[in-house]
Amino acid sequence: MSQSEQVAAGSEPKLILAQFQSADGDRTGPPLSLPADITAEQLSILINKFLENEETHPYSFYVDEKEVVSTIQKDIIEGGQRSAEETLVIVYRPQAFFKVRAVTRCSSSLTGHTEAVLSVSFSPDGSQLASGSGDTTVRIWDLNTETPRFTCKGHKNWVLSIAWSPDGKVLASGSMDNTIRLWDPQTGKEIGSPLNGHRKWITSLAWEPTHINPKANRLASSSKDGTVRVWDTKLRRCIFTLAGHTAAVTCVKWGGDGRIYTSSQDKTIKIWNADGSLYKTLSGHAHWVNTLAFSTDYVLRTGAYDHTGAEPAGEADARTKALKRYNEAKGKGPERLVSGSDDFTMFLWDPLNSSKPIARLTGHQKVVNHVSFSPDGRLIASASFDNSVKLWDGKTGKFIASLRGHVAAVYQVCWSADSRMLLSASKDSTLKVWDLRTKKLKLELPGHADEVFTVDWSPGGDRVASGGKDRVLKIWKH
Amino acid sequence: MPQNEYIEESIRRHGRRLDHDERKRKKEARKVHKDAAFAQKVHGLKAKLYNKKRHAEKIQMKKTIKMHDEKNAKQKTDDVVPEGAVPAYLLDREGQQRAKVLSNMLKQKRKEKAGKWNVPLPKVRGIAEDEMFKVVKTGKSKSKSWKRMVTKPTFVGDGFTRKPPKYERFIRPMALRYKKANVTHPELKATFQLPIIGVKKNPQSPMYTQLGVLTKGTIIEVNVAELGLVTTGGKVLWGKYAQITNSPENDGCINALLLV
Numbered sequence: 001m002s003q004s005e006q007v008a009a010g011s012e013p014k015l016i017l018a019q020f021q022s023a024d025g026d027r028t029g030p031p032l033s034l035p036a037d038i039t040a041e042q043l044s045i046l047i048n049k050f051l052e053n054e055e056t057h058p059y060s061f062y063v064d065e066k067e068v069v070s071t072i073q074k075d076i077i078e079g080g081q082r083s084a085e086e087t088l089v090i091v092y093r094p095q096a097f098f099k100v101r102a103v104t105r106c107s108s109s110l111t112g113h114t115e116a117v118l119s120v121s122f123s124p125d126g127s128q129l130a131s132g133s134g135d136t137t138v139r140i141w142d143l144n145t146e147t148p149r150f151t152c153k154g155h156k157n158w159v160l161s162i163a164w165s166p167d168g169k170v171l172a173s174g175s176m177d178n179t180i181r182l183w184d185p186q187t188g189k190e191i192g193s194p195l196n197g198h199r200k201w202i203t204s205l206a207w208e209p210t211h212i213n214p215k216a217n218r219l220a221s222s223s224k225d226g227t228v229r230v231w232d233t234k235l236r237r238c239i240f241t242l243a244g245h246t247a248a249v250t251c252v253k254w255g256g257d258g259r260i261y262t263s264s265q266d267k268t269i270k271i272w273n274a275d276g277s278l279y280k281t282l283s284g285h286a287h288w289v290n291t292l293a294f295s296t297d298y299v300l301r302t303g304a305y306d307h308t309g310a311e312p313a314g315e316a317d318a319r320t321k322a323l324k325r326y327n328e329a330k331g332k333g334p335e336r337l338v339s340g341s342d343d344f345t346m347f348l349w350d351p352l353n354s355s356k357p358i359a360r361l362t363g364h365q366k367v368v369n370h371v372s373f374s375p376d377g378r379l380i381a382s383a384s385f386d387n388s389v390k391l392w393d394g395k396t397g398k399f400i401a402s403l404r405g406h407v408a409a410v411y412q413v414c415w416s417a418d419s420r421m422l423l424s425a426s427k428d429s430t431l432k433v434w435d436l437r438t439k440k441l442k443l444e445l446p447g448h449a450d451e452v453f454t455v456d457w458s459p460g461g462d463r464v465a466s467g468g469k470d471r472v473l474k475i476w477k478h
Numbered sequence: 479m480p481q482n483e484y485i486e487e488s489i490r491r492h493g494r495r496l497d498h499d500e501r502k503r504k505k506e507a508r509k510v511h512k513d514a515a516f517a518q519k520v521h522g523l524k525a526k527l528y529n530k531k532r533h534a535e536k537i538q539m540k541k542t543i544k545m546h547d548e549k550n551a552k553q554k555t556d557d558v559v560p561e562g563a564v565p566a567y568l569l570d571r572e573g574q575q576r577a578k579v580l581s582n583m584l585k586q587k588r589k590e591k592a593g594k595w596n597v598p599l600p601k602v603r604g605i606a607e608d609e610m611f612k613v614v615k616t617g618k619s620k621s622k623s624w625k626r627m628v629t630k631p632t633f634v635g636d637g638f639t640r641k642p643p644k645y646e647r648f649i650r651p652m653a654l655r656y657k658k659a660n661v662t663h664p665e666l667k668a669t670f671q672l673p674i675i676g677v678k679k680n681p682q683s684p685m686y687t688q689l690g691v692l693t694k695g696t697i698i699e700v701n702v703a704e705l706g707l708v709t710t711g712g713k714v715l716w717g718k719y720a721q722i723t724n725s726p727e728n729d730g731c732i733n734a735l736l737l738v
Contacts (some may be wrong), residue, residue: 116563134563157559160566203566224569248570265570290567369567407714408706411567430712446711453565 016072017087020047023378024332031087036073043068047092058095063088065398069437093378096418098307100461102433103423103476106447107463108146110473112139117467119161119454123168125305126460128185130171131473132159138173139473140185143463146475150188154181163205165216166303167318170233172219174202180221182233195231197238200224206254210303211322212274214315220260222249228262230276240276251292256300256326256335257352263289269339271351282349284357287342291370295336295394298375298417299329302459307417309460329377336394338380340368346382348397359397363390370412374419379436381422385409389424389434401439405432412454417461425452431466431476447474597721598664598735602681602695605630610682610691614649625649631656631726633674633690633698648689656692659732661700661720674732675699675717692732696722700734 014036020028029050044059051057061068063076068090076088115134122129129141138152138159157176164171170191171183178201179194201224208218217234228242228249247265255261259279260272269282269289294300304318305311306325312318336358337349346361346368366386373380373394380392389403389410408428415422421442422434431445431452450469457464464476495501520528611626627649634655640646662669678697680686692698699717707715720734 115559115561118563118565134559134561136559158563160569201566201569203569250567288570407712408708411565426712428708428712428714444712453568 014073014077016077018072019087019089020050021089021091023091023093028092034072036077037071039071040068043090043092057097059092060095062091062093065393067437093376096307096376096420098418098461100416100418100421101478102416102421102435102443103445103464104443104478105476106445106474107477108475109447110141110146110148110475111471112148112151113137113467113471113473115158116453116469116471117473118159120456120465120467120473121162121164122456122458122465123164123185124166124302124459125168125309125311126458126462128164128168129458129465129475130162130164130185131465131467132162132173133467133471134158136175138162138171138181138183140171140183140188141473143475150185152181152183152188152190154190154194155179157201160202161205163207163219165207165219165233166210166301166322167214167216170216172205172207172221172233174205174221176201178202178223180205180219180231191233192236195221195236195238197229197241198223198225198227200248203249204251206252206260208254208258209256209300209322209326210318211256211326212258214304214319214322220252220254222252222262224248226264226266228252228260228272230260242270242272242276242278244270244278247288250288250290253292253294253297254300255294255337255351256296256330261292261294261337261351263292263339265289267341269337269349269351280351280355282339282347282351282355282357284347284360285339285341285343285345289339289341290368291340293338293371293373293380295373295377296326296329297373298415298459299325305459307460329375331377333395336373336377338371338373340371340382342367344368344384346371346380346392346397348380348392361392361397361399363399363402364388366409369410372413372415374415374422374436375417376419379419381413381415381424383410383413383424387426389413389422391422391436391439403434403439403441405441405444406430408451411452414455414457414464416457417459423455423457423464425455425466425468427451429468429470431455431464445476448472597695597697597737599695599721599723602693605682605693610686611648627651628654628689628691629727630654631692631732633657633677633692635676635690650689654727656726656732659698659700659720659722659734661702661734661736663705663736664738670705672700672702672704675701678719692722692726694722694725697737698722698732698734700736702736 015033016036017031018034019031040061043061047059048056068075113133113135117131117133120131129143132138136155140150142149155175155177159173159175161174171185172180174180178198179196181194182191184191202221204222206220217232219231219233220228222228226245226247230239232239245264245266249262249264251263253261258274263269265288267285271279273279304321312321334350334352337351338346340346344364347357348359349357364384364386366384368382368384370383378394380394382390387406391400406426406428408426410424410426412425420436424432429448429450433443435442448468448470452466452468455466467473612629613623614625614627616622616625631654632650634650658671659674660669661672676699677687677690678699680691680696697719700720701716702718703716709715719737722732722734724733726732
């Protein structure tokens with residue numbers, strides 16, 4: 001339509017010089033002369049031709065970090081004050097093949113827990129769901145019929161964290177009673193006796209990623225007592241203890257490089273080699289470090305399972321598959337780490353190459369409680385007690401947008417598998433779905449009667465589970 | 479009358495008599511018998527006073543004994559699961575959290591089901607019109623008496639403008655107007671001074687409701703925005719009902735209990 005206007009005004013449609021470039025900085029194709037009113041869809045046809053893709057891949061396009069949503073004329077030249085004379089570098093980024101549909105309705109409210117639900121988690125292949133609660137039980141739910149399947153009793157105090165093993169065959173739960181218990185999700189029975197050792201409660205659990213150890217027998221647990229223990233779940237003993245933090249350890253992550261990353265209330269992040277020796281200490285935060293996230297978190301979690309839902313043939317197969325997915329997700333750059341803290345800031349680290357942060361992400365006005373990388377590693381979302389969710393660039397740490405809408409502290413954020421949507425759980429008893437393209441609120445999901453403590457989007461993207469203080473586990477679907 | 483502290487002075491100078499401690503012990507030991515004899519003998523008002531004192535003493539004694547028993551008994555806390563579970567990321571923040579967390583919506587809901595008008599003060603004393611209103615004589619020779627002055631505290635909204643004297647049937651004196659109430663949250667046992675939004679119902683009569691009269695038992699709406707309560711839909715609650723529990727006309731302030 002703008003074209004017809006221009007023609008009516010007696011001028012030719014404007015031409016621009018453009019150069020395609022991949023996200024890693026490689027140039028693709030020759031510089032082109034394109035009409036200024038070319039749309040994102042037309043650009044994507046062009047780029048598919050240049051890359052000689054057999055199938056048509058979806059792409060998103062950026063000029064100077066600004067996304068082309070409608071046409072170049074509208075978004076870049078008029079919006080960004082770029083002249084039409086110089087060469088525009090159009091950065092293309094592949095998007096997920098599949099699209100996750102936004103969850104819109106509550107398909108069931110599962111009652112059963114007699115205290116607040118403290119953690120929910122889908123298994124890596126998305127076929128199983130478990131929840132841990134303040135009533136000392138772990139419950140495993142049947143996702144097909146959306147009914148309770150097993151109630152795992154054993155803990156003597158609140159179950160604070162649960163974690164599925166990467167092969168989905170074992171569920172670990174850490175509790176306020178200082179123990180870790182392992183459960184068989186097929187029978188709901190406890191495997192062996194509890195893993196004792198910690199002197200205070202368990203704050204977080206992490207399994208070793210599949211592509212390093214497909215046997216899925218090593219588990220790291222962090223505790224309030226300031227130590228991290230690594231357990232062999234088959235031999236049922238503690239392999240080694242990582243003691244070095246001088247205050248409670250808040251979060252433990254097992255990185256894709258095989259090292260263990262821990263954040264602590266002593267203001268530091270420590271990196272440990274797989275044999276238990278200290279590799280590096282990252283300091284910079286001025287207060288407790290609350291949370292860690294990797295740019296590869298999504299593939300580390302899902303391991304060998306991708307969106308096609310194919311089961312790996314064996315351990316070796318799982319390993320190669322997981323390794324391939326990990327390398328794809330990592331891309332050319334190194335694995336990045338982001339840490340959120342009580343000093344209201346986050347740091348973006350390149351932990352293997354430097355002890356200095358890449359960027360300091362400032363902007364929140366209260367404690368940052370949770371950070372999360374998008375599955376494609378391009379964006380960071382942070383949940384803060386200042387009622388907002390903020391979006392940051394995953395590579396540079398630059399601020400992108402602030403998502404406002406919650407009226408109380410935001411506890412957790414959670415990405416859809418295709419990185420096109422974000423879900424946030426808040427103290428104000430709602431879940432909110434945010435659209436990443438428009439950076440606006442897409443949907444609001446009221447329904448919980450009280451604070452929502454935990455939320456998880458299944459890796460396949462078909463459902464969301466949330467639990468909170470009202471003791472109900474809710475499953476949300478499209 | 480004794481001058482100065484001569485007894486203490488003497489003790490300081492010469493010490494106590496040698497059998498002081500023994501005498502003291504014996505006196506203590508005999509005291510119970512003496513008290514018992516006195517309790518039997520005493521009558522009249524003295525008996526009443528004495529028994530009251532003795533009763534209070536006994537209660538105190540029993541409490542102390544019980545406290546000692548509890549202290550000595552072995553506690554079985556290991557298998558008791560504390561209520562109010564919170565996720566790991568909130569565990570160390572409990573101090574900050576609990577001070578402001580008020581929204582136990584679940585309890586609120588349950589109460590709502592029990593009866594919406596289950597208020598703390600179900601019955602109030604009736605107030606007659608001639609207690610509520612004072613007749614104001616008007617007219618050149620003060621022969622007309624259609625005008626009334628409200629003699630109780632009132633709430634008058636912000637936008638209210640008085641009518642011209644000719645049409646103003648009810649006068650609400652400036653000195654008896656209130657804008658704030660001391661509202662107690664029953665579950666938190668904490669009191670906040672909150673602005674009044676309006677008078678929901680005065681149980682005396684609908685006319686008093688209309689006039690905004692604040693008497694004991696009146697349901698008022700207060701602004702609870704600063705308490706940070708949230709609805710199930712995730713919106714901030716700002717108006718909530720409270721019932722007046724004191725007699726504002728006697729006390730000069732308004733104390734109310736939040737209805738949750």
